[in-house]
Amino acid sequence: MASEQRTLPIRITLVELRPCLKTIGGTINLTPLAMRYLDYLGAGTRLRRRSIILDAGLDYISFRTGRRIGNIWGGIGGVRVARHDLVDVLLETLVQEHSEVVEIHWNKRVAQIREKSEKVVLKFEDGSRHSADVLLGCDGLHSAARRLWVEPDRKKSYTGRAIAMGWGKAKDVSMRFSSGDPALRDTAIFSSPNGILLASYYEPTRTMVYFAHIMYMEEPKLDERDGWKAAGDDQLRLKADMSSCFKAGRVKGVLGAVEDCEKWDLYPVYVLPAEGRWYEGRVLLLGDAAHAMPPQGESTGLAIEDAILLAHILRKRGSQTVEQMFSQFQALRKPEIDKYYKDAMWAMQYGFQKRSWLSSIIMDWAIWVYLLLKRWRQQNHFDRDVRKLPLLG
Ligand SMILES: Cc1cc2nc3c(=O)[nH]c(=O)nc-3n(C[C@H](O)[C@H](O)[C@H](O)COP(=O)(O)OP(=O)(O)OC[C@H]3O[C@@H](n4cnc5c(N)ncnc54)[C@H](O)[C@@H]3O)c2cc1C
Structure with missing residues (x-):
């Protein structure tokens, strides 16, 4: 206000x-564009101290073939950070540098x-x-x-998709390709015909791994808030959904990693x-x-x-x-x-669609093209600066 x-x-x-200070939890990918504005606001340096810098970027991995389909956002200055740390850093910057103009209630x-x-x-x-x-x-x-x-x-409106978010200790998480190489560098998206799992480091010591599983779920019939709470409390069902998505595939250790997460928090996706x-x-x-x-x-x-x-x-x-x-x-x-x-x-x-075996082959190729295009335009895409926009009138 x-x-x-x-x-x-x-x-x-x-x-x-x-x-x-309280957030829905989870971690946030921040693009180079977001980081440039956060630097301008005086929050960038503090934030980088609590994040991982995305040098290797985001790998998109086919769980079916056990191969990297493509990669985006590597080495261009993006970061991933815990949502709580982002808000905490913004608050700290506000209080330390702008307290004469901002009052918080x-x-x-x-x-x-x-x-x-x-x-x-x-x-x-x-x-x-x-x-x-x-x-x-x-x-x-x-x-x-x-x-x-x-x-x-x-x-x-509800999109029919919800995101289950969990945390694991990196020392217990060993997701590997059949060559033995680690499948997780900074952030990885594992795409199986039945669902998607994002895994990522998000703090500089890399001792923890964040997981987000996108799942299909009907909107609860009960009152919205209580209904989602009940769905989130049903941990057995959340784990069963993940196991069914990631039990058969060519990347080792994914199922074990998600089974080891103690608790999953459910977040419905509305638009x-x-x-x-x-x-x-x-x-x-x-x-x-x-x-x-x-x-x-x-x-x-x-x-x-x-x-x-x-x-x-x-x-x-x-x-x-x-x-x-x-x-x-x-x-x-x-x-x-x-x-x-x-x-x-x-x-x-x-x-984020359930696929048959055949359509998942086609989809892997479609994603490869999509990522190539995204990578090709990523430099220009993050170059803009709204502070330089000519104003109308
Ligand atoms: C699971 C998930 C993963 C995501 N991952 C990413 C990601 O990796 N990268 C990314 O860029 N984006 C991501 N997003 C999107 C991102 O979280 C939102 O776009 C972003 O948080 C929007 O910021 P906002 O400030 O507009 O709103 P919010 O972050 O929702 O903040 C709104 C604030 O207003 C307060 N508030 C609400 N109602 C009132 C009221 N009546 N009176 C006073 N205060 C009120 C809330 O408590 C909150 O503090 C993700 C979203 C979800 C759901």
């Missing part, structure tokens, strides 16, 4: 639902949003209120800013429809609140880039009205986000 004045400096009140759940006399007025569940010149809804997929104000009719408003009056949505899409390893960078672009617009056009600045943001950003959205939906639909 930003208390914007006609002239800088901008003062920001950050309102967080949770009582303290934990444990605040928005109950009502209104506009009155050129102000946004928020009422919280604890009965307190806060007013500001504008509200930035950076509150994720379930965004209250979207539900209560910008576009209550734009509903999230928002691509079309919709990103702002209404003095309220603007950023990140997943505006454009949640299937995970493709780049969305956190997109959320950070949203914020950088908005700062660019606010700095250069402080004399414009809120409506002009917000509409400029949407006009500049939407075409780029649409491309990512289409790509992520396509990859989810065709990449």
Whole structure:
């Protein structure tokens, strides 16, 4: 939430639902683009100390043939880090370097949003209120800013896929090709005809390995929150699903590695429809609140880039009205986000699909071509800088 004045400096009140730093867990791939913006914000060096640098990048491995199909993102400056460490570093940077302009309020759940006399007025569940010149809804997929104000009719939808996340000790994890070479360098995606497993290091000592298994699952019939909790608590079923995907294949040790993980956390994948408003009056949505899409390893960078672009617009056009600045943001950003959205939906639909033996052969070749194209365009793809975008009007 930003208390914007006609002239800088901008003062920001950050309102967080949770009582303290808490995330859904797991690890995050950060692209070179995301890292460049994090360097600019003063968080990059701290973050690299807690991450792995993706020198070998992401290997895509056919579980059926036991071969690397392709590789992307190696040696171009991307990292992987625990989600908790990313948020912790951002918070540390905020507190140490920007405390004079940012005030943080934990444990605040928005109950009502209104506009009155050129102000946004928020009422919280604890009965307190806060007013500001504008509200930035950076509150994720379930965004209250979207539900209560910008576009209550734009509903999230379930993709039919959920992600089970687990952790193993690297000394117990030995995934090898039949040649004896280790199958895991930095990050590996094992693709079997029945499902996908991502394995990755994520901290500099490389003592732990993170696993994420994409699985097909029906949406629970119960209440959404309780239903997913019950599905996540059913550890036997999660493990059985993984065993059925990875019991027969040519990479040794994968089944043992997933069986050794003590606990799996389940996270359903929801998306928002691509079309919709990103702002209404003095309220603007950023990140997943505006454009949640299937995970493709780049969305956190997109959320950070949203914020950088908005700062660019606010700095250069402080004399414009809120409506002009917000509409400029949407006009500049939407075409780029649409491309990512289409790509992520396509990859989810065709990449994460149960396959017959024959179609998995065809799919291995299709993935090889897809990765070649992705690798060919990766340099230009991460070169852009929204701080240099010419502004409209
Ligand atoms: C399993 C999984 C794996 C992923 N892997 C990657 C990856 O490798 N790389 C990548 O780039 N992206 C990845 N993503 C996507 C990435 O997590 C999101 O795109 C990113 O977190 C979006 O950031 P955000 O700030 O918009 O929202 P969020 O990260 O969801 O943050 C929203 C914040 O708002 C708070 N909040 C919510 N409601 C309220 C409210 N009413 N009032 C106050 N505060 C509120 C929340 O507590 C939270 O702190 C993955 C997603 C999933 C589900």
